[in-house]
Structure formats: structure tokens, C-alpha cells
Amino acid sequence: MGLIPDNVIDEILTRADIESVVGRYVLLKRSGGNLWGLCPFHSEKTASFSVNPAKGIYKCFGCGKGGNAINFIMEIEHLNYPEAIRHLGALYGVEIPETTSSGNDVRKDEKNRVYDILKEAAKFYYKSFNDPDIGQPAREYASKRGLSKQTLDNFGIGYSPMSWNALYDLLKSKGYKDEELTNSGIFKKSEKTGKPYELFRGRLMFPIFDSFGKIIAFGGRALGDEKPKYINSPDSLVYDKRNHLYAMNFARKEQSKQLIVVEGYMDAIAMHVAGFKNTVAALGTSFTDSQLKLCSRYAEEVVFFFDADNAGQNAALRAIKMMMEYLKKLTGINIRIKIAKVPDGKDPDEYIKVNGADKFKDVVRNALYVEDYLLERAKNDNTDPETGSLDSGKYQQDILVYGSWMNDEIKMSKMAGVAGPVLGATQQAVLSQMKKYQQIEDKKLEQQESRALERERREDIGRRNNVEEYDEPDNSMPAEVVTEQPVFKKVNDSATKEEIDLFAYALSLGSALANNDRIQKTDIIRPDDFSGDTLRELVKIFLNIYDGKNETLFAKMSDYFSRLTINGMPAEDVILKAVEAADKSSDVHVKSDMYLALLLKVRESIINCEEDRLMNLRGNASAEDKKKIDEMLSRLSDYKLSLRNRIGEL
Ligand SMILES: [Zn+2]
Known part of the structure; x- marks a missing residue:
């Protein structure tokens, strides 16, 4: 391949x-x-x-x-x-010969070109920012936001001038192709002209780095009130926003056991300036499981910030629930989650400006572990602010729900220990009720998950059944990718049980198929022994790979299984099940007898079909044709007889 x-x-x-x-x-x-x-x-x-x-x-x-x-x-x-x-x-320790134009190198080359484009773009934005004329509005904005020269340089902040083509012309003069520019995510293809144009114009530019400091994307902030306030590069060849955190390249160097997660680049930068260099920002998505995994690589504890207002606090609850679900799934990782509240409804940046970094240290220090945060929430949310009395029904409800989110029993039992006395119940009673809730929650999650899997499976089968599409030239795919796929026209994926079993026995016999005194050369399966396209194709591939001693036959075949269906089911499911059954017998003689019996049955049924067809033709045929047909029929019947005899001998 x-x-x-x-x-x-x-x-x-x-x-x-x-x-x-x-x-x-x-x-x-x-x-x-x-x-x-x-x-x-x-x-x-x-x-x-x-x-x-x-x-x-x-x-x-x-x-x-x-x-x-x-x-x-x-x-x-x-x-x-x-x-x-x-x-x-x-x-x-297997040496792979280096080929200069293998798919891998092309991909790697393409990626390197995109990294180079992004680096050139960052230089261009930086230069524009510092240009006495062009950069004027951007520098004004930056100084209004209190960004010092040192900060600007540290974070590589620049400015994209109000132009459709200044960066385009520069990159073209350096020999980059249009396609490479659109690959980088910072250019879009014009629907009218088909030419790339610049995504960022008149914006303060923040390079987004991967954890190792390579530029992979940009964020651009409007200088005034124009909308949208922020534009981010879309996902590209080198960038998937779900996998990265802004400023992680700096934060990880702190080797702090704690990471602080804020909302945007400006917040993150303000935090770094104030001395909280262990801060990162999510990149315009809700926090993902891969981002949590990334954090766990560098820290033991993550602190999330939420506004103190209602919207912020509701967002906190949603985030906690999601995060606990991640933790239940990512069983291998060990990370604690804390929730911090910025007082007075401010974001961290504003708060630091008004109250200073020392005060903010207290805010970080006062962050609560999720279970403590939720205990407090359940109490505060259900306490009447005027009378100070607690609605214990609602409190109990909240506690049980929150407890059911926890990813370990220690957190649960801690919550039950606090809530028990408030409810006049034992810790044990609260805990066991929480676990019941959790079972219900887990079941819901499992159902969601299995629905998602089912959907994926249906899409997969849809994709496999769509093989006729490969027949059309597809300009979006390089030629070598298209030709690697087996090419079919209309796919008939039907197969009888006997055909499936026959193929399974051939696979199960493997090298014994040819090294066997019972099986003759003419007894080796052929594509036209099978009625459906899928099995015909698989048999063709099998015969190509099969040379009577190939030990990796099965592993090689499995590549092809994963692209095809049999009777509407994934081919590997159908074949593996049949092979498993064939494998039950370890005796080569028993297996080859089964193989032969199936082969003869399959061939006999092909002959029966052929006989029917000929008999139909015979009805309207001329006398001369009838004679020919009768000859063919008699040959078929001889062959059938010989097959019958062989079946009888088995
Ligand atoms: Zn699985």
C-alpha cells in the first residue's frame, strides 16, 4: 500500500x-x-x-x-x-526506507509551510504595530489597556492593518501558494474570485502558541466597539482549539502545581503581568476534556474563575458538572478542581487593576474545592435572604444532585458528612441516597453515550456503503489517496450464510489451504464463487495477499474489512464472528472437510442458478441454440454429479 x-x-x-x-x-x-x-x-x-x-x-x-x-x-x-x-x-526496529514523496512527508511539508506562514504573519503584524503611521490606532488602544512595551513583546502582540492584501502580497512574494495560505487559517477563500483574502483587518493580534511556543493560530481583538469583539483563527492543519490553552507555553515553565484558568487572552495577559504566571485561557470554547488532560500533564490543581453574578454562577454549575463527567471518563488522570469567585462582578483583569495583585492572591487562595463550593451553593441558594431560614426540601434535592456528580466516594462522603446534620440524617443515609442518584445519572450518561455510538456506527456504515463515490474523480483529494481505496461501482454487499462461512474457513485455514492433501488447486476459492460484490472483492484481495505461507494474512485483511459492509453490517463483525466459529476446531482435517463441504455447496448453488437461467433461455431459443444449451446443461449436470460425489466422500 x-x-x-x-x-x-x-x-x-x-x-x-x-x-x-x-x-x-x-x-x-x-x-x-x-x-x-x-x-x-x-x-x-x-x-x-x-x-x-x-x-x-x-x-x-x-x-x-x-x-x-x-x-x-x-x-x-x-x-x-x-x-x-x-x-x-x-x-x-524495522527500518522504513525514506521515500521523498510519500504521503507522510507531503503532510509534514504542508504543516511546516503553514508554521512558516504563521511565523511570517506574526512578524508582519508586529512590524505593523510598531510602524509610526499604520500602528498608531493599535498602540493607542494598547496603552489605554495598560499593556507595557515589555508585555507586548513578551506575548508577540501585533496589529493587522486595514487592508485586504498587504499580508497576502508579502507572502506571495515569498513564494507561498494560495492553497497554503488558506491552509493556515488566517486567509479565507473568496467565493467570488476564488482568491484568498485576509481574515484579520484592523485588529490587535495575539499569536496563539502551542505548549512548546510554536505559533499555531491568532486571535484578533477589535480596537473599538465594532463587532465581533474577538475573531479567532478557525481550526486548521496545525490548530485544533479544543486541544490547546492560551499561554500554556509560559505557564508550564512555572512548574507550579496549580494552573489558573481564565476566559480570554486579555485576562490571561493581565494575570501574567500581575505575577500570576501560572495562568492559561480557554480559546473561545467551553473547557474540553483534552484541555483538562493537558492541564493534568503540568499541574495537580486547576482553579477556574467565574463571575459572582447569576449568569457566572450558573455557568460555574454547568462547568463543574461537565468537568466531573470528564474526570469519570479520564480515569487515569489525577487533578483537583477548584472554583474561585471574583468579588464585585468583575473579571480578574478589572479586579487586579482596582484592588492590586496582593488582594487577588487572596481571591485565588479562597478558591474552593468543587465539593466545598457545591455545599456552599446548596446552602446559599436555598436560604431566604431576609429570614435566614433554610428550605430543607430544596437543600436536600440540591445536595443529592451535586453529590451524584462526584467522581469519587471520598468527595461524596465529605458532602454527605456536612449535609447530614443539616438535614437531621446520618452521613450514611445521605451517602447511600447520593449513590442512588448517581446510578440514575450514570445510566443517563451511558444511554447518551450509547446513542452517540449508535449514531457513529450508522454514519460509519453509511460511509462504507457510499463506496460508489470513489468512482467519481474527487478533486479535493490527491490522486494517490483516491487510488488507494478499492474502487467499486454500485455495491451489492449481500452474501449468504454459506458464502460467509466458506470465506471464514479459508481465512481460518490460512497457509493450510494450499498445504493440504485434501484440497486441490481447483478447490481454492475464486471471486466468482460468490454472489455479492463485497465478498468478491475481499476474495480478490485475499488471493493477492495469500501465497500459502503469509503469516500476517489476517492482519493485512483487516485493513480492507474496515472499509466494507456485508449485508449492511461492518464486514469485520460478520467475518470475525464466522472465523471465530471456524477456529473452534483446531484439527486441520476437520476444518478442510468443512471448507470443502461449503465450497461444494456454494458451487452447486451457482450451478443451480445457471441451470435455471439456461432453462429459461431454452424456451424461446432456435433449434440450433437449443442444441448448444442442451450441451451446456449436460456438462453442468456432469459437474454437479462430480460435486455430489465429492460431498458424499467427505
Ligand atoms: Zn470501544
């Missing part, structure tokens, strides 16, 4: 045994011929993820993901095919 030679892929699949590849990510336990563990691709409590070392494949019966060692690495490390091969090659 592609430009990596087949023998190298063979070598990888032989050396990178699936058990050790998956074992780096998943704790596996043996049960029967398979190994089982918790699926790394979807959240689950009982193991439905299986690894079959003999076949070199994995399969999750929960979410349906499956394949060979290369597919596993692609999926879990988010790599493309050649990248995954290189990754495994490095791990298992």
Missing part, C-alpha cells in the same frame, strides 16, 4: 505483535484465545475490547473499532497510515 513496500509492512506486522502494541495502552487479561480489556476508544466499565494475538487484530464489541497493529496506532496516536508505520518501525 502506498509507497512503503509490502515486505516492510509485513515485517512490521510480524514484529509488532498486537498484544504488546495494545498492551502499552490497555491492561489486558487473558480469557480463552483472546485478551480482554477496557476499550481505549470509548468509555466503559466492563471489558468489551478484545485482542486476538493469533490473528494479530483487535476488536471492540462496544464501539465497533477494530483492525491490526497499524490501525490501532493510527487510531490511538492520531497518526496517518505512513506515520503509524514509522512509529511502529521505530519501536520494533
Whole structure:
């Protein structure tokens, strides 16, 4: 496949045994011929993820993901095919020949070009900011916001002039192509002219860095009241906003055990200036699980800020619920979450300006762990401000709901311990009620999740069934990608049980198919033994790979399974189930007899169809044609007889 030679892929699949590849990510336990563990691709409590070392494949019966060692690495490390091969090659000592124009290098080249464009753009914005004429409005705004020269330089802040093409012309003069410019996310393609134009005009520009200080995107703030106030680069070849946090490149160097999360770049910068250099900002999305994971890489504790007003406090509740759900899923990470309230309805930036950094230190210090915050919320929200009396019915309701969100029993029991005396109940009673709530919540979550999985599965099958699209030239895809896919016209994915079993026995026999005194050369399956397109195609591929001794046959086939359906189901589900059944017998003779019996049955039914067809033709045929047809029919019936005899011998 592609430009990596087949023998190298063979070598990888032989050396990178699936058990050790998956074992780096998943704790596996043996049960029967398979190994089982918790699926790394979807959240689950009982193991439905299986690894079959003999076949070199994995399969999750929960979410349906499956394949060979290369597919596993692609999926879990988010790599493309050649990248995954290189990754495994490095791990298992297989040398991958360097090809100058393999898909991997093209992708890498493309990415590097985008990084270069973004760097050039940052220089251009910086220069414009400092240009005596052009940068004037931006410098005025910056000084109004109290940004010192040092701060501006530290964060690489610049200005995008009011122009549609100044940066465009500069980059074109440096030899960048239109397509590369739109890849970078800071240009948009004009629907009218098809040419790229600049996304940022007349804005204060904030380069967005990845954790290691590479520019991956920009944010632009309006200088006046124009809308929108902020524009951010869209996700691009090098940028996925869900995976990054603004200023993490600076914050991680602090090696503080704590990270502070604020809303925007301006807040983050103000915090850094005030000495809170362990501050990061989410990039215009609600906080994601990958961002939480990123935090856990550098810190043990994350402090979130919310406004003290109603909207801010409601946002806090939503965020806590979501965060606790992340923590339930990300079982491997260990991070504590705290909630801070900025007094007087201000954002951190304003508060520091009015009250000073020392006062703000108190605000950070007063941040509460989620469970303490929620205890306080339940009490304050349900206390009458005038009489000071507590509505204990509502309080109990809130406490049970909040408790059910917790990701561990210690937090729950802590909450129950505080709420118990208030409710006149024992800690144990409150705790057990919380757990009941949690079971209901978890069930809801599980249902949501399984609906999402079901949707994904349907989309996957839809995608696989859409193979006829490959037949059309697709200009958006490079030619080599298109030709890598098997090309079909209208796909007929139907197959009878016998056909499926026959193919499964062939796979199960593997090298024994040719090295077997019972199976003759003519007994090896052929594409036209099968009625549907999918199995015909798979048999063709099988015969191509199969050379009577290929040990990685199965792992190689699994690449193709994942693109096809059989009777509307994922091909690997159907085939693997049938192979599992065939594998039950370890005796080669028994297996080959089963194989032959199925082959003869399948071939006999093809002959029956052919006989029917000929009999139909015979009705209206001329005398001469009738004679020919009769000859064919008699040959068929001879062949059928010989098949019958062989079936009888088995
Ligand atoms: Zn799964």
C-alpha cells in the first residue's frame, strides 16, 4: 500500500505483535484465545475490547473499532497510515526506507509551510504595530489597556492593518501558494474570485502558541466597539482549539502545581503581568476534556474563575458538572478542581487593576474545592435572604444532585458528612441516597453515550456503503489517496450464510489451504464463487495477499474489512464472528472437510442458478441454440454429479 513496500509492512506486522502494541495502552487479561480489556476508544466499565494475538487484530464489541497493529496506532496516536508505520518501525526496529514523496512527508511539508506562514504573519503584524503611521490606532488602544512595551513583546502582540492584501502580497512574494495560505487559517477563500483574502483587518493580534511556543493560530481583538469583539483563527492543519490553552507555553515553565484558568487572552495577559504566571485561557470554547488532560500533564490543581453574578454562577454549575463527567471518563488522570469567585462582578483583569495583585492572591487562595463550593451553593441558594431560614426540601434535592456528580466516594462522603446534620440524617443515609442518584445519572450518561455510538456506527456504515463515490474523480483529494481505496461501482454487499462461512474457513485455514492433501488447486476459492460484490472483492484481495505461507494474512485483511459492509453490517463483525466459529476446531482435517463441504455447496448453488437461467433461455431459443444449451446443461449436470460425489466422500 502506498509507497512503503509490502515486505516492510509485513515485517512490521510480524514484529509488532498486537498484544504488546495494545498492551502499552490497555491492561489486558487473558480469557480463552483472546485478551480482554477496557476499550481505549470509548468509555466503559466492563471489558468489551478484545485482542486476538493469533490473528494479530483487535476488536471492540462496544464501539465497533477494530483492525491490526497499524490501525490501532493510527487510531490511538492520531497518526496517518505512513506515520503509524514509522512509529511502529521505530519501536520494533524495522527500518522504513525514506521515500521523498510519500504521503507522510507531503503532510509534514504542508504543516511546516503553514508554521512558516504563521511565523511570517506574526512578524508582519508586529512590524505593523510598531510602524509610526499604520500602528498608531493599535498602540493607542494598547496603552489605554495598560499593556507595557515589555508585555507586548513578551506575548508577540501585533496589529493587522486595514487592508485586504498587504499580508497576502508579502507572502506571495515569498513564494507561498494560495492553497497554503488558506491552509493556515488566517486567509479565507473568496467565493467570488476564488482568491484568498485576509481574515484579520484592523485588529490587535495575539499569536496563539502551542505548549512548546510554536505559533499555531491568532486571535484578533477589535480596537473599538465594532463587532465581533474577538475573531479567532478557525481550526486548521496545525490548530485544533479544543486541544490547546492560551499561554500554556509560559505557564508550564512555572512548574507550579496549580494552573489558573481564565476566559480570554486579555485576562490571561493581565494575570501574567500581575505575577500570576501560572495562568492559561480557554480559546473561545467551553473547557474540553483534552484541555483538562493537558492541564493534568503540568499541574495537580486547576482553579477556574467565574463571575459572582447569576449568569457566572450558573455557568460555574454547568462547568463543574461537565468537568466531573470528564474526570469519570479520564480515569487515569489525577487533578483537583477548584472554583474561585471574583468579588464585585468583575473579571480578574478589572479586579487586579482596582484592588492590586496582593488582594487577588487572596481571591485565588479562597478558591474552593468543587465539593466545598457545591455545599456552599446548596446552602446559599436555598436560604431566604431576609429570614435566614433554610428550605430543607430544596437543600436536600440540591445536595443529592451535586453529590451524584462526584467522581469519587471520598468527595461524596465529605458532602454527605456536612449535609447530614443539616438535614437531621446520618452521613450514611445521605451517602447511600447520593449513590442512588448517581446510578440514575450514570445510566443517563451511558444511554447518551450509547446513542452517540449508535449514531457513529450508522454514519460509519453509511460511509462504507457510499463506496460508489470513489468512482467519481474527487478533486479535493490527491490522486494517490483516491487510488488507494478499492474502487467499486454500485455495491451489492449481500452474501449468504454459506458464502460467509466458506470465506471464514479459508481465512481460518490460512497457509493450510494450499498445504493440504485434501484440497486441490481447483478447490481454492475464486471471486466468482460468490454472489455479492463485497465478498468478491475481499476474495480478490485475499488471493493477492495469500501465497500459502503469509503469516500476517489476517492482519493485512483487516485493513480492507474496515472499509466494507456485508449485508449492511461492518464486514469485520460478520467475518470475525464466522472465523471465530471456524477456529473452534483446531484439527486441520476437520476444518478442510468443512471448507470443502461449503465450497461444494456454494458451487452447486451457482450451478443451480445457471441451470435455471439456461432453462429459461431454452424456451424461446432456435433449434440450433437449443442444441448448444442442451450441451451446456449436460456438462453442468456432469459437474454437479462430480460435486455430489465429492460431498458424499467427505
Ligand atoms: Zn470501544
